[in-house]
Amino acid sequence: MTCQLPSFGDLPIGKRIPDTSFAVDAFKYKTPEFTYFLSHFHQDHYGGITKNWTFGPIHCSPITAKLLAHVLQVPSEYIKALPIDEPFDLGNGHTVRLLDANHCPGAVVFVFDGNGRRVVHCGDFRYRDEMRDWPGWKDAAGEVLPVEDVMLDTTYCNPRFKFPKQDTITEAIGDLILRQVNSDKATTYATLTADSPNNNNNKSLWDHASTLSPPRRRKTLFVVATYTIGKEKVLQAISDKCDGLPVYVTPEKREILALLELEYAGIFVTDPKMSPIHVVSWGMLGEMAPGGWKFLPNWSFAQQYLDWMNSLIVDASDHYTHLTGIVPTGWTWEFQRQHGTSSVFHNQTKTGQEHLNMYEVPYSEHSNFEELRSFIEFLRPARVIPTVVGKSRNEERLAAYFRDLVDAKRRHEMGFTGLFGVRKPHTSQTDNNEGEPNHSPIPPTPPKPQPDSTPNPPNTSTSTVCCPICSTVTDRASINSHLDTCLITGSISDEPTQNSNRKRSGGSLISPKLSKRRSDSTSSQTKLSAFFLPR
Numbered sequence: 001m002t003c004q005l006p007s008f009g010d011l012p013i014g015k016r017i018p019d020t021s022f023a024v025d026a027f028k029y030k031t032p033e034f035t036y037f038l039s040h041f042h043q044d045h046y047g048g049i050t051k052n053w054t055f056g057p058i059h060c061s062p063i064t065a066k067l068l069a070h071v072l073q074v075p076s077e078y079i080k081a082l083p084i085d086e087p088f089d090l091g092n093g094h095t096v097r098l099l100d101a102n103h104c105p106g107a108v109v110f111v112f113d114g115n116g117r118r119v120v121h122c123g124d125f126r127y128r129d130e131m132r133d134w135p136g137w138k139d140a141a142g143e144v145l146p147v148e149d150v151m152l153d154t155t156y157c158n159p160r161f162k163f164p165k166q167d168t169i170t171e172a173i174g175d176l177i178l179r180q181v182n183s184d185k186a187t188t189y190a191t192l193t194a195d196s197p198n199n200n201n202n203k204s205l206w207d208h209a210s211t212l213s214p215p216r217r218r219k220t221l222f223v224v225a226t227y228t229i230g231k232e233k234v235l236q237a238i239s240d241k242c243d244g245l246p247v248y249v250t251p252e253k254r255e256i257l258a259l260l261e262l263e264y265a266g267i268f269v270t271d272p273k274m275s276p277i278h279v280v281s282w283g284m285l286g287e288m289a290p291g292g293w294k295f296l297p298n299w300s301f302a303q304q305y306l307d308w309m310n311s312l313i314v315d316a317s318d319h320y321t322h323l324t325g326i327v328p329t330g331w332t333w334e335f336q337r338q339h340g341t342s343s344v345f346h347n348q349t350k351t352g353q354e355h356l357n358m359y360e361v362p363y364s365e366h367s368n369f370e371e372l373r374s375f376i377e378f379l380r381p382a383r384v385i386p387t388v389v390g391k392s393r394n395e396e397r398l399a400a401y402f403r404d405l406v407d408a409k410r411r412h413e414m415g416f417t418g419l420f421g422v423r424k425p426h427t428s429q430t431d432n433n434e435g436e437p438n439h440s441p442i443p444p445t446p447p448k449p450q451p452d453s454t455p456n457p458p459n460t461s462t463s464t465v466c467c468p469i470c471s472t473v474t475d476r477a478s479i480n481s482h483l484d485t486c487l488i489t490g491s492i493s494d495e496p497t498q499n500s501n502r503k504r505s506g507g508s509l510i511s512p513k514l515s516k517r518r519s520d521s522t523s524s525q526t527k528l529s530a531f532f533l534p535r
Helices: 062-070 129-133 166-186 232-241 251-258 299-311 332-338 369-379 395-402 408-413 476-490
Strands: 022-024 035-037 058-060 079-081 088-091 094-100 108-114 117-121 149-152 220-226 277-281 286-288 295-297 322-328 346-350 353-361 383-386 464-466 473-475
Touching: 058 062, 062 079, 062 251, 129 369, 149 369, 166 220, 166 232, 166 322, 166 353, 220 232, 220 299, 232 277, 277 299, 295 346, 295 353, 299 322, 299 353, 369 395, 383 395
Parallel strands: 022 035, 035 058, 058 079, 117 149, 149 383, 220 277, 220 322, 322 353
Antiparallel strands: 088 094, 094 108, 108 117, 286 295, 346 353, 464 473
């Protein structure tokens, strides 16, 4: 029986570069007719690649090339590492440049040029103002070259997501841990003796004041959740803030880190007794509530990890007394926003086990809403194509967030029928990706699309723009806050259900198994045997 190979039209629009055979992060669509590009080494992007890959070279950054060879064991003849920042000739008049995406190590933005058109594919990225200085954007006269399409990472494309910049968050995490380390040095408290008559696991430590041993110093073990690759900047910030304190990782994790060309690779150690800063895999400390935006800690794992660590320390007086978990993800920002907290942290403590606590921190390696708008305002493309969309495939409504920033005149000249607009209707196959992070994000609550004739494209010589929701004219500096207010008062009917799932270019990013709340937190989490070293 002959298996029919996919055609270029089968690809979701966010994975194909128009008028070429170039496919980005589309490895489940296998055919030797495509030219493949991989933006970064996260499973929801490289899904479909195995050591048996034979469908042509995979174009990627040098770091991603190392990961393909080491982790997935892809044969070297099917890996093509491209230089960063320099144009690479793809033949037939096409070139591609790679720009650091400020996401995970090796992640890049692809800038394709050919046939008089430029297409930018962001993969996953965290915009920063320094990206405007990249020389590849401009011509010899210093003018920004026209961009036809921007395939945009719209993970946090909603005005509600205004979480702080990365540097602000990493600084805050480092300060938090440094304060606790210094506090531990000055804090002593009484501990239960093994033969205390009232030593009862069902009672708090502080219920047994009459049966306590002599005081000893408080000592905190810090456990940070990260991906296979990603969140390394958090670890660097902690080490820097704490005067070069080492960070414990497993030997397997250390092998991966060695491939990432990190300037601070020397901070990582594989002896857990050498550092109070430990790294665990994403999901071990808990998970986001399905359909909601509250973090559900795995207290059982936290206690078992603390017990395991103390079992490695011979001198009981040197045991850790407390455990603090750090969970860095932008999705925690929604919970903090809803509860009106001004802190960058949300702290949870286990009732009855006050020595265990978790800090959820809105550190993200995806762009927030204002950063997305700044990026599009800088490039002024003819189209914005969202690559992360909701269950209802509402690309048009997502793209409408940028209606006042795109080059509408050029869009019409090119024959596009809408802001997101394709020239012809397209129906694509479902790309059932699964990858990191495992969570149920907040689907966007975008404005309803307006007729293509309004509002008019912005005039950079004026200071006013037209709201794409209510058509109110406001000054450019106030448009983001106005959009936020408009959504609350005027788009209630567009509010997503709690069961909405994240999709990337039409493909599910979360496993159906994760769409239900797990009833047994001990059995549902990663087994300790998969992480702990032999005693």
